[in-house]
Amino acid sequence: MIMRPDTLIRMKRIEIVVDEEALGDLLGLCRTAGVRGYTFIKHAGGLGSRGERLPDDYALEEKNAVVILACEEQQAERIVTALRPRLKEWGGMCLVSDCDWVIGPAASY
Amino acid sequence: MIMRPDTLIRMKRIEIVVDEEALGDLLGLCRTAGVRGYTFIKHAGGLGSRGERLPDDYALEEKNAVVILACEEQQAERIVTALRPRLKEWGGMCLVSDCDWVIGPAASY
Amino acid sequence: MIMRPDTLIRMKRIEIVVDEEALGDLLGLCRTAGVRGYTFIKHAGGLGSRGERLPDDYALEEKNAVVILACEEQQAERIVTALRPRLKEWGGMCLVSDCDWVIGPAASY
Amino acid sequence: MSSLLVPAILFFALGMFACLIKSDLKFPPDMHKMIVIYLLIGIGLHGGRAFINSPIGDAMPAVLAAFGFGIGLPIIAYIILRGVGKIDPLNSAAIAAHYGSVSAGTYMTAVAMLNSMNVTYEAYPVIMLAIMESPAIMIGLVLAGYSRKIMGGAQKGEKGMYSHLIREAFTNGSILLLFLSMGIGYVVSEPSYKKIEPFFEGIFMGALCIFLCDMGMEAGKRISEFKTVGVFLVLFGIVMPIIGATFGMLVGHYYLQYSVGGVTLVTVLAASCSYIAVPPAMRLAIPEANPSFYLTLSLGVTFPFNIVIGVPTYYAIAQHLAGQG
Amino acid sequence: MSSLLVPAILFFALGMFACLIKSDLKFPPDMHKMIVIYLLIGIGLHGGRAFINSPIGDAMPAVLAAFGFGIGLPIIAYIILRGVGKIDPLNSAAIAAHYGSVSAGTYMTAVAMLNSMNVTYEAYPVIMLAIMESPAIMIGLVLAGYSRKIMGGAQKGEKGMYSHLIREAFTNGSILLLFLSMGIGYVVSEPSYKKIEPFFEGIFMGALCIFLCDMGMEAGKRISEFKTVGVFLVLFGIVMPIIGATFGMLVGHYYLQYSVGGVTLVTVLAASCSYIAVPPAMRLAIPEANPSFYLTLSLGVTFPFNIVIGVPTYYAIAQHLAGQG
Amino acid sequence: MSSLLVPAILFFALGMFACLIKSDLKFPPDMHKMIVIYLLIGIGLHGGRAFINSPIGDAMPAVLAAFGFGIGLPIIAYIILRGVGKIDPLNSAAIAAHYGSVSAGTYMTAVAMLNSMNVTYEAYPVIMLAIMESPAIMIGLVLAGYSRKIMGGAQKGEKGMYSHLIREAFTNGSILLLFLSMGIGYVVSEPSYKKIEPFFEGIFMGALCIFLCDMGMEAGKRISEFKTVGVFLVLFGIVMPIIGATFGMLVGHYYLQYSVGGVTLVTVLAASCSYIAVPPAMRLAIPEANPSFYLTLSLGVTFPFNIVIGVPTYYAIAQHLAGQG
Ligand SMILES: Nc1ncnc2c1ncn2[C@@H]1O[C@H](COP(=O)(O)O)[C@@H](O)[C@H]1O
Ligand SMILES: Nc1ncnc2c1ncn2[C@@H]1O[C@H](COP(=O)(O)O)[C@@H](O)[C@H]1O
Numbered sequence A, B, C: 001m002i003m004r005p006d007t008l009i010r011m012k013r014i015e016i017v018v019d020e021e022a023l024g025d026l027l028g029l030c031r032t033a034g035v036r037g038y039t040f041i042k043h044a045g046g047l048g049s050r051g052e053r054l055p056d057d058y059a060l061e062e063k064n065a066v067v068i069l070a071c072e073e074q075q076a077e078r079i080v081t082a083l084r085p086r087l088k089e090w091g092g093m094c095l096v097s098d099c100d101w102v103i104g105p106a107a108s109y
Numbered sequence D, E, F: 001m002s003s004l005l006v007p008a009i010l011f012f013a014l015g016m017f018a019c020l021i022k023s024d025l026k027f028p029p030d031m032h033k034m035i036v037i038y039l040l041i042g043i044g045l046h047g048g049r050a051f052i053n054s055p056i057g058d059a060m061p062a063v064l065a066a067f068g069f070g071i072g073l074p075i076i077a078y079i080i081l082r083g084v085g086k087i088d089p090l091n092s093a094a095i096a097a098h099y100g101s102v103s104a105g106t107y108m109t110a111v112a113m114l115n116s117m118n119v120t121y122e123a124y125p126v127i128m129l130a131i132m133e134s135p136a137i138m139i140g141l142v143l144a145g146y147s148r149k150i151m152g153g154a155q156k157g158e159k160g161m162y163s164h165l166i167r168e169a170f171t172n173g174s175i176l177l178l179f180l181s182m183g184i185g186y187v188v189s190e191p192s193y194k195k196i197e198p199f200f201e202g203i204f205m206g207a208l209c210i211f212l213c214d215m216g217m218e219a220g221k222r223i224s225e226f227k228t229v230g231v232f233l234v235l236f237g238i239v240m241p242i243i244g245a246t247f248g249m250l251v252g253h254y255y256l257q258y259s260v261g262g263v264t265l266v267t268v269l270a271a272s273c274s275y276i277a278v279p280p281a282m283r284l285a286i287p288e289a290n291p292s293f294y295l296t297l298s299l300g301v302t303f304p305f306n307i308v309i310g311v312p313t314y315y316a317i318a319q320h321l322a323g324q325g
């Protein structure tokens, strides 16, 4: 990207999907791992190894939560290491990719 | 990334936005294409070639759904090929990017 | 990717999180910057430099909105430049990453 | 005018005021949907009950009038929009369609006002309410097709869409709820009805207040869009209901020969315009038209005009007409 | 049959019809949840009040009967599913558990019908309604364990899950709401109760109509899944409530010796099957079972069968039995 | 104490119990918002009606008392928090502001209790309810400014924020709804009011039960946060309403000279603390303060204390005071 290096910092973007009931535990784990920022979206649905999960179903409402967090590489590694053993207990998946953080006055990563 | 290769697998991340009414058809297409996992978020809004779509509008409520799915490259190609002819009929867009899947006990990709 | 170049175009994917009340202003800024497509998800929560924001809290309901937009690199730069000074006033963060846009009949980027 | 002090209208004003002073008052969107469902069922049941004493056969003139309004008013509106306002054909078609239809909220406000003054009215206008949405959508499609022809544009694969929209005009949730509730109101026994009356009639007027408060906020929001819509269209949003009301008054008094209450309701039906079934139909049928035009007109101009000025005025004129006898 | 013209049942038909003609009618999901909460509290309070004049000590036989149904009916269902239908063990266990439980919606419809015909009934069936969900979940767990044993599969670390589910069976929100509201209805003073009666009793039957309209739409949606479920299971969904009803009738008439109204309610409890507490419990306990099997059966087959055919028939037979008395 | 058996209080206990045994009972968030809107309009209308027979001019002392409480109580609270508890200045300011304001839920519970015992009360306390939120927010801002000065910190560009908050204090949705509904209740004619009475008064007490059940669950949730808040603050959450109540009692009895019912209500206003308008205002004005402090105190300590112990006690003391004459 042609943008100057004082605008962007290379970071990792982590995207986690878990059962909505496990969201609290997951966010706790993130905070314990030293994360200083995340975003979550509740009321998601999905398909996975345990079959379909439908957030609007009549009798069998099952919701997922999506967590997005940007952090430095080392931090990402800490999170992934802490998360791996618990991930399938909470349902879900975890993706890691590269991204650029647009530098601003407050740094919450 | 410094993480060992037994932690992460290189995968494709596909992100699709369609009209919420077309979500069922899209997910059907994904399942037909052999997809074993996806996450969707309903009640999204947006701007596109057909103008604004506002999920909370009073008289003209139009909702999008966002589908995120991680899969292997070949699978991604199958999905994109199957999806392309129908994409604009369902509204929306499709983005493909690289990501790393954190390996866990159950593989739903 | 083995897909032919007439299927995919290299693009930038921008992901912005702001306070839900600032969503209108942010989208206005995007439109002013010439953006022709975006997707937003309201009712998100998160943690950041200003502490937790919980969309379902009883007495202190604070919501974030997530905006995802795909655009060409130059456009991305315009947006980031316009957005930076206002980002922390609106709360939130902005991530930029690479992605491929699946070419379809209508181009809304 | 004391009829303005009907609680329903005051709550409409409350909502509009809250919006104009930029209060953070906000009702959950689902609340609105729930109240609409409740109100539609309530009007339907009440209407159905009324038919027990009013032979259904006598509804024919009302049905004809409903079709007349649904088809005639959009054509008049289209001609004014094109001829006087020089509005482009597709926007004209989309806006016009709204004026053939009706606003259940305006209708209910009129009913609330009549009830609070103990004025009786015929059973038939509620059937017109249920009918008018569909022909208006149809004529909107016809006008759009005509507009496209005169513009020489390609008829973009509408076949499927047309049949879809025609289906839609008859399976539309609101219309269905209204019609089927009328049927239920008609067939249930009196003791059964008494059991559900506290819910569907007892608390109806109160729930209507909440609904109108919400509508007031929505109308208030739209007022900020007057600039984008322009002077002509805002004026049109006031003149068109007056034209509709004139037809409604004449048809109600001379053709249908209803009582003062009935004439008022027929007038309100002709004067009001839709914001429930028609906007989504037009969005689908005429994607080229700008939704903020028709929504601002129907929610921001015509609806408040009818609620605050129209309804009491129509009633006063209906009284006057009846007096001349 | 005039009892079919009870508004509640007509609204169920309305919802189902709207769904079958693919109308876009849709109720907000939260509306459903809110009405369920309201109805459960309403039944609870009403039930609790009834106990003021019916010694609680006399409830013992009803409690026993509830446990009997909750345990016995799933076993019968399991045997039929395995023996006659050759359904695999885990799906059989999951489906069977639903039939030991009850449907509050069916129960309330029956109450609505009895009320509209001014038929009285005992206070005890509502206790059975509150009780039956829990033993059904338990026996579902036992059947699943047994199924896993005969299938020779590994007992995947269920320890934690079992205790979780047993907790769940007693802390389940709906059951709790029902029980605690019964308690409140029992203890509050008459003047206090009079103050909340308009909300919890006055508008109850009307709210039930909205609830059943919503249920009708849901049942209609499930009908499209009959193909995937297969003929045997659809038949089972009709035969099983008839078997349950037979037991219910006999127990209600000969063992509990209730009036016609009471026998009808006991029969409805035995004949109906759960769609509130049991589905999530079975999803957790038997993840291998296919949810669309048990949901289609309970919501798409047994529930509509009971509402439209079952309830009036059970009442007619109960009358007949009493006549022989 | 039989007044504890008021249904509203029992439903509060139900919700709290469900939460403490970790039941999965959960009410949709929108349900809460809808009931709050409904209740605020209901109190407003009812209050407005009461003024028809109580000269508005006589409201002046009540208005003065409201300002006195709104300004005085936060200052007392701030002094205690700083002096006794050594709480840091900004958290002290944020917490203090809550105690100048009122809890509509507590107020309505007190009204429910008085109604169920047929105790009459003056029309003026409802005006105090509507007024007290605003001065409390103002004084919170002043305390925060003072705290920042003594901490020597930079006055981070608050200019814009202050005017924003002052606007907010007067355009806040809840306050507006209350005030404007009072106005509507005052101006509508008796027959008009009768039409909406079944909705806004008939089912009011029942809806209040659902509201308090929900509040009970919320209060129950907050109890788990007692540890993070610490013993001093939990104690403060009990002592502060007692201090407020003492002032309320004295002002109500000696200065305002109200009846037993009126004194009880004034006491409740002084003793209760806000969880509607003040928390978001403090979050904006004092972002450095920890929200879990003030929320745990207001929802988890003071609210349940007032509902379960406070209200009946305040009433008993008010009776005692009146007895002494
Ligand atoms: N390949 C995938 N791509 C996107 N989301 C997935 C994928 N696999 C699983 N998920 C999400 O993770 C949730 C739980 O997965 P599982 O625990 O495998 O049932 C699913 O409901 C999906 O929302
Ligand atoms: N460039 C873009 N970036 C993000 N989302 C887009 C973009 N273009 C379209 N969308 C989404 O796709 C939806 C439908 O687009 P369209 O069919 O072009 O109207 C829009 O409402 C947006 O939510």
Ligand SMILES: Nc1ncnc2c1ncn2[C@@H]1O[C@H](COP(=O)(O)O)[C@@H](O)[C@H]1O
Pocket (backbone or CB within 6 Å): A036, A037, A038, A039, A040, A068, A069, A070, A071, A106, A108, A109, C017, C018, C045, C046, C047, C048, C049, C050, C051, C052, C053, C064, C088, C090, C091, C092, C093
């Ligand atoms: N590192 C991060 N990763 C993901 N989301 C973030 C991050 N930092 C901040 N956010 C989001 O941005 C919102 C506002 O951040 P802030 O203005 O720093 O409080 C938070 O509530 C989060 O939703």
Ligand code: NA
Pocket (backbone or CB within 6 Å): D069, D073, D098, D099, D100, D101, D102, D244, D269, D270, D271, D272, D273
């Ligand atoms: Na009209």
Ligand code: NA
Pocket (backbone or CB within 6 Å): E069, E073, E098, E099, E100, E101, E102, E244, E269, E270, E271, E272, E273
């Ligand atoms: Na049963």
Ligand code: NA
Pocket (backbone or CB within 6 Å): F069, F073, F098, F099, F100, F101, F102, F244, F269, F270, F271, F272, F273
């Ligand atoms: Na106070």
